[in-house]
Amino acid sequence: MKKITSQQQRVLDCIQIYLNKTGFPPTRADICKELGFKSPNSAETHLRALEKKGFISIESGTSRGISIINNDNKLTQADNEYPVIGLVAAGSPTLAQENIEQTINCPNKFFDSGFDYFLKVKGLSMKDVGIMEDDLIAVKKTNEVSNGDIVIARLEDEVTVKFFQRKSPKIVELEPANEDYENIVVDLEYQDFHIEGKSVGLLRKN
Amino acid sequence: MKKITSQQQRVLDCIQIYLNKTGFPPTRADICKELGFKSPNSAETHLRALEKKGFISIESGTSRGISIINNDNKLTQADNEYPVIGLVAAGSPTLAQENIEQTINCPNKFFDSGFDYFLKVKGLSMKDVGIMEDDLIAVKKTNEVSNGDIVIARLEDEVTVKFFQRKSPKIVELEPANEDYENIVVDLEYQDFHIEGKSVGLLRKN
């Protein structure tokens, strides 16, 4: 993160304070009023500088389209906002902005080993171990998994949650916990396979 | 808080999701785009209804001037230590010190409606709805329960987790979610029965 000038800091603080107070970001005119500027261009140039330095993002052509970019310097807080990502049949569950349905505030060490995001479950392939539709799996991003771990894996374009079982150096088996589903045998030599992470816990709201 | 219609709930959810995604509230047009309305007035009337019912506030004449009113005051928003209580076969799960196995740090409003303690599950009587041995059920202490709720009930000296079903003014049925278990018919006139609370969520660590 680049260094910030004192005036730019004032503008950044102003945006945060305005957000806390009203629930929505200020306009250029609002910032001028708060900080005593007489021209909206004063706010504009500061905003552009803050955007260039990566402190905020500005949605072009959008009223109040300012959002503060969190570098997550929440050293004082143990909590964090964790994204909830939908398990889409085709395509990997990435942390891209458009895939984030909501965020959940949760202590960092909630699931003992720490985790990276929540994955919303589709289907019942793991129902016998109590993983039901729309449950939220706490996923720790890693590719170091052991036999018997519940993993989030991508096979070609499909993302699934299954038990992991290495059969041989080149063969991996993905095992469901539901007799209506078949084991998936993966040949690492010929198939595009990737471990997204493993389940370290589960959350359900009802 | 007054009751909300399903369409109004959709609009409220839409605002929250838009806020999470962009950092600022939606315009009327944005809401229309998200929910498929063809006139900005559709969003407008829903917003007015939500404002009238106290779910949101609208700043007049202000672009994107919508803010969601959360009735949970920031004072209780802080984290809390929640006790984990074992489901002992005999005796009610009380908050007495000797029954507390451990505590878990968790945001107050983690399970949307708020809750009082975690109950560690014994047995598999609710396995078909994904409640497994050693899972932690988030319990809200209440005796206002509806048919179909998952309740924590005490019958004589036994505490169980089951579906609640009122059959008649004096007959309540406790239904497991496991074909190996039988329904329990409770005659309120002759049996000592008490609702400890109901399940508002579930937590599993692995």
Added chain:
DNA sequence: TATTATACTGTACATATATTCAGTATATTT
């Protein structure tokens, strides 16, 4: 039965707002 709330489409318009252009001035960097 009349009234109110819900749930929309569609048009129109005043104004709220982002954004550009034209300046002035000082400090910092190349």
Added chain:
DNA sequence: AAATATACTGAATATATGTACAGTATAATA
């Protein structure tokens, strides 16, 4: 010495946006 970044004023403008008005229709309520 020239270029760039900072830090403003002031005016102009295209458009983004709230909001009113005119309808249609159904369900709930008094």
